Amino acid sequence: MVRFSNNVIGILNFITFVLSIPILGGGIWLANRASTDCEKFLEKPVIAIGVFLMVVSIAGLIGACCRVSWLLWVYLLAMFLLIVLLFCFTVFAFVVTNKGVGEVVSNRGYKEYRLGDYSNWLQKRVENTANWKRIRSCIIDAKVCKSLADESVNKAADAFYKENLSPIQSGCCKPPTSCGFTYVSPIMWNGTATDTSNTDCNSWNNTQSQLCYDCNSCKAGVLQNLKHDWRKVAAVNIVMLIFLVIVYSVGCCAFRNNRHDNSYGKGYP
Incomplete structure (x- = not known):
């Protein structure tokens, strides 16, 4: 037996x-x-x-x-x-x-994220050029920003500001609020940056293959998403x-x- x-x-x-x-x-x-x-x-x-x-x-x-x-x-x-x-x-x-938490923005339904709020180890992972190239490619392949644009194509600025965006959508698909750009669509913003101290304002580009994919806010959004998943x-x-x-x-x-x-x-x- x-x-x-x-x-x-x-x-x-x-x-x-x-x-x-x-x-x-x-x-x-x-x-x-x-x-x-x-x-x-x-x-x-x-x-x-x-x-x-x-x-x-x-x-x-x-x-x-x-x-x-x-x-x-x-x-x-x-x-x-x-x-x-x-x-x-x-x-x-x-x-x-x-470490790391979203920053509440006045009169906005979404939060924004800063790279410096996260642990040094995580920051180094996304600041590595080879790593970020792969992550960036994944975000584009997943059509995160395109989906946001399709869902909110007819929304006015006030309606979009009330949206509860995901960390990646908030960080990669639009410029930081402090830049002062004017809303045209979820992935198109015009005007001159009012916050010259924020390098993300210069990184923003209305071209769909660029947007804010090279912004620190995008990297922070990825880390916030990673933090949630790892927990x-x-x-x-x-x-x-x-x-x-x-x-x-x-x-x-x-x-x-x-x-x-x-x-x-x-x-x-």
């Missing part, structure tokens, strides 16, 4: 193995079909995650059900490293996203950590069972 802990590990790893197949397939599909920088950026991590889950789940499945102790040891080692990495990332995510991921990670620690504990019981059976050279007592 196979012991309970071995059964549990076997079932969990079978489920993980099944889940790894579509993940790996999705990564391979992206590798063959990717046409944008965003898609190309995602393909390698997706394939790596799929391969990792598949290999680890096979090791855990065989190790638990066939009582192969060295495979179960490999599985437990991988699980331990995953727990450590997940814990470190969760702590890191909370630390680097501790949600970190919260999910806490739940995942609890689950992984329980699975790891059950795996240790299964490993102990294997060693016990192998030591006595017979089946389960």
Whole structure:
């Protein structure tokens, strides 16, 4: 009779193995079909995650059900490293996203964002030319500003000012309010900048391929969006950590069972 802990590990790893197949397939599909920088950026991590889950789940499945102790040891080692990495990332995510908040603008429904309000580590990531080139390309490919323009094409200035824009829409699709430009449409603003101290005012361009994509406010909007996403991921990670620690504990019981059976050279007592 196979012991309970071995059964549990076997079932969990079978489920993980099944889940790894579509993940790996999705990564391979992206590798063959990717046409944008965003898609190309995602393909390698997706394939790596799929391969990792598949290999680890096979090791855990065989190790638990066939009582192969060295495979179960490999599985437990991988699980331990995953727990450590997940814990470190969760702590890191909370630390680097501790700073940064939107600035309320008078008579506006949206907030505006300043790059200097965020952690130095995050600032350096978006200020890196190569990094920002990829991020900029992703924003354009996602048609964030085009969608905003299409949705608000017939809106008057007062109606647009009441809009609850996303951080990226606020930072990348329009100039900062302090520039003093006159509203024509969500992605077209005319006039002369009144705030000469703000470099974003000079970076703004009505050309749809330019807009405020090279503005610090756009980079700040990306960081605000990243902060929001990382906080949600970190919260999910806490739940995942609890689950992984329980699975790891059950795996240790299964490993102990294997060693016990192998030591006595017979089946389960």
